[in-house]
Amino acid sequence: GDSVTQMEGPVTLSEEAFLTINCTYTATGYPSLFWYVQYPGEGLQLLLKATKADDKGSNKGFEATYRKETTSFHLEKGSVQVSDSAVYFCALSDLNTGNQFYFGTGTSLTVIP
Amino acid sequence: DTAVSQTPKYLVTQMGNDKSIKCEQNLGHDTMYWYKQDSKKFLKIMFSYNNKELIINETVPNRFSPKSPDKAHLNLHINSLELGDSAVYFCASTERGSNTGELFFGEGSRLTVL
Numbered sequence: 446g447d448s449v450t451q452m453e454g455p456v457t458l459s460e461e462a463f464l465t466i467n468c469t470y471t472a473t474g475y476p477s478l479f480w481y482v483q484y485p486g487e488g489l490q491l492l493l494k495a496t497k498a499d500d501k502g503s504n505k506g507f508e509a510t511y512r513k514e515t516t517s518f519h520l521e522k523g524s525v526q527v528s529d530s531a532v533y534f535c536a537l538s539d540l541n542t543g544n545q546f547y548f549g550t551g552t553s554l555t556v557i558p
Numbered sequence: 559d560t561a562v563s564q565t566p567k568y569l570v571t572q573m574g575n576d577k578s579i580k581c582e583q584n585l586g587h588d589t590m591y592w593y594k595q596d597s598k599k600f601l602k603i604m605f606s607y608n609n610k611e612l613i614i615n616e617t618v619p620n621r622f623s624p625k626s627p628d629k630a631h632l633n634l635h636i637n638s639l640e641l642g643d644s645a646v647y648f649c650a651s652t653e654r655g656s657n658t659g660e661l662f663f664g665e666g667s668r669l670t671v672l
Contacts (some may be wrong), residue, residue, distance in 0.1 A: 479660060483599070488562075488648055488663035532599050536661075544589070544654045545614065546661055548600070551599040 447472045447542055451535045451549030458525055458556050466520040466552045468509075468535035476537040478502075478518040479510050483532045483551070492520075492533070525556045561585050564664035570603060571639060572672055578635045579667045581611050581649030589613075589654040590632040591661070606631055608654050639671045640653045 452467040472476065477496045481489040493502030498513035507522045518535060535549040562583045567635060571577055591614075592604040604616035607626040623638045635642060649664040 475576070481661075481663075488665045489601075489650075489661075490663065491660045494660060535603065538652075538659070540655075540660075543613065544652065544659070546591075546652075548601045551601070553599065 447476065447537060447539050447545070447547045449535050449537055449549040450545050452552055453482070453550065454474045455553040455555060457552070460467050460527055460556055460558050461524045462556075464520070464522040464525045464529075464554070465536075466533055466554070468520065468549060469548075470516050470518065470535075470537050472537055472541075474539050474541035476539040478509070478519050479536040479538070479546075480509055481520070481534040481536060481548075482505070483534065486505075489534060495497050525554070527556045528556055530554055560664075562649055562651055562662050562664040564647075566667060567665060568668050568670075570609055570670045570672065573639055573641060575639050576635070576637045577639060577669070578633055578668075579647055579649075580623050580631070580633045581664060583649075583651040583662070584606050584630065585651055585659070585662060587651040587653050587662070588629050590626065590629070591650045591652075592632065592634050593648040593650060595648060597645075599649075605632075605634075632664050634670075639669075641671050645670045 463504040479494045480492040482492045483489045495502040495511035501510045532551045588606045591606045603622040610626045626632045646666045650661045655657045
């Protein structure tokens with residue numbers, strides 16, 4: 446069945462450091478891929494998405510590229526800020542499974558000044 | 559206007575009580591979900607409704623009963639609350655059939671069972 450595996454945390458970085466959070470997926474069809482972010486005390490909100498192979502999603506300095514050959518969708522940011530401290534979830538949605546969403550376990554990021 | 563709204567935001571209650579959480583979305587979506595998030599932030603899908611019809615019913619104790627009076631509302635009733643039910647419950651919605659559609663989440667309802 447479909448699934449998402451993402452890098453376990455927690456991750457602690459200094460401000461302006463480079464961030465990578467790894468995410469790989471298994472899917473029977475051609476899923477859409479998403480990164481969601483959850484700031485403390487809030488619900489999840491969409492950070493970026495990519496709907497087909499080789500698409501790059503980007504938002505707020507974050508980027509992720511849909512790599513079909515490696516079944517990956519790694520999240521990157523060149524220079525993190527304290528305000529990026531949050532939990533990040535990789536997810537997929539697959540029409541073959543009726544648009545059921547599959548989430549990774551979440552990666553907690555703390556950025557220190 | 560809040561797209562997906564849940565009430566109450568916080569709920570503290572005793573073991574054995576019955577409680578409900580309500581959810582409403584004004585996005586015109588046809589599919590709604592309930593997720594449970596534990597203390598380690600792990601998200602577990604519980605139920606999904608499409609146009610008031612139950613389409614996903616994961617392995618959840620039958621003390622949990624969802625109800626969708628119309629496609630804009632999905633409520634969750636929990637009977638005989640247990641300590642392990644303490645968690646944050648998130649409602650979400652999307653438009654089914656659109657592979658590019660995202661999930662929109664409510665702010666969560668934090669349930670604490672004492």
